[in-house]
Amino acid sequence: MVQKSETIWFDGKQVPWDEANVHVLTHALHYATAVFEGIRAYECADGSSEVFRLRDHMIRFVNSAKILGIKMPYTADEMTEAAIETLKRNKLAGAYVRPLAFVGEGAMGVYPGDNPTRVIVACWPWGAYLGEDALEKGINVRCSSFSRHHINVMMVKAKASGNYVNSVLAKNEALADGYDEAILLDTTGHVSEGTGENIFLVRDDIIYTPHLDGVLGGLTRDSIISLANDLGYEVREEPIARDMLYVADEVFFTGTAAELTPISSVDRRTVGTGTAGPVAKLLQTEFFKIVKGENPDYEHWLHRYQA
Numbered sequence: 001m002v003q004k005s006e007t008i009w010f011d012g013k014q015v016p017w018d019e020a021n022v023h024v025l026t027h028a029l030h031y032a033t034a035v036f037e038g039i040r041a042y043e044c045a046d047g048s049s050e051v052f053r054l055r056d057h058m059i060r061f062v063n064s065a066k067i068l069g070i071k072m073p074y075t076a077d078e079m080t081e082a083a084i085e086t087l088k089r090n091k092l093a094g095a096y097v098r099p100l101a102f103v104g105e106g107a108m109g110v111y112p113g114d115n116p117t118r119v120i121v122a123c124w125p126w127g128a129y130l131g132e133d134a135l136e137k138g139i140n141v142r143c144s145s146f147s148r149h150h151i152n153v154m155m156v157k158a159k160a161s162g163n164y165v166n167s168v169l170a171k172n173e174a175l176a177d178g179y180d181e182a183i184l185l186d187t188t189g190h191v192s193e194g195t196g197e198n199i200f201l202v203r204d205d206i207i208y209t210p211h212l213d214g215v216l217g218g219l220t221r222d223s224i225i226s227l228a229n230d231l232g233y234e235v236r237e238e239p240i241a242r243d244m245l246y247v248a249d250e251v252f253f254t255g256t257a258a259e260l261t262p263i264s265s266v267d268r269r270t271v272g273t274g275t276a277g278p279v280a281k282l283l284q285t286e287f288f289k290i291v292k293g294e295n296p297d298y299e300h301w302l303h304r305y306q307a
């Protein structure tokens, strides 16, 4: 259950959590005409807080609406301020931040007509996305029987609510089969991404990740690629066949909610030694130093605030 905070930013106003409601004939409830973001705020060692790559997330948020043709009444800068206002109003030093823009009530039917776009920002504490042990010990995953969207069926660069029906189907199947998470292949059978994460593998100290064509342009993926390059690793963005995962030295997920989560087995095949490998551990350690404001080289990624 989500741990409630006091208020939610709703169309420009702070509204009590339990009063942030909509009508059941809200267009987006029926037709998934909605886009969202997942952002994390972290409490830093010096007592301040920061929101990781906040403006980059809000640029993606506005672009997601543009891709879906949903009118967006606020700019990325206005949404950036709305997130900070809501974190401070709720005195949250660390939190998960969820902006959502959705087509409201009015006309029904596939065409949303001139129904209004409603926009919210909700913030709440959210710990380890895939379980407390996951970050340390890794998780067991399966390749899903569901393919990731073809890039001309769903617009995967948009963080669109409708894209997540595919994720829910894959996640439900994986959990029902005794796994922690699913990896989705694309319609050509190449490795795509997780239900809510990007994916990386390591082989002979070279890091591989699927190219951006068919996956959400993850900001954690982007950050880890920059960090890996800065640490001297070669990162190759290229098509990856499923069995490359089976013989990899390391495999791991990245995402705002998942942060950097090692994968210990794929389709019941142990990855490397079955625990977090040295490259994943190094990147995870350095990533957490960055998001907690302990590495000044990456200060430009941090939007500081005082809860």
Ligand SMILES: Cc1[nH+]cc(COP(=O)(O)O)c(CN[C@@H](CCC(=O)O)C(=O)O)c1O
Pocket (backbone or CB within 6 Å): 037, 038, 039, 193, 194, 195, 196, 197, 198, 215, 216, 217, 218, 219, 220, 221, 254, 255, 256, 257, 258
């Ligand atoms: C499909 C997908 N791919 C990659 C990513 C990683 O993107 P980024 O967060 O910018 O590094 C996410 C984020 N998934 C968000 C939603 C999770 C949820 O269950 O809701 C998140 O991690 O916040 C995805 O949903």
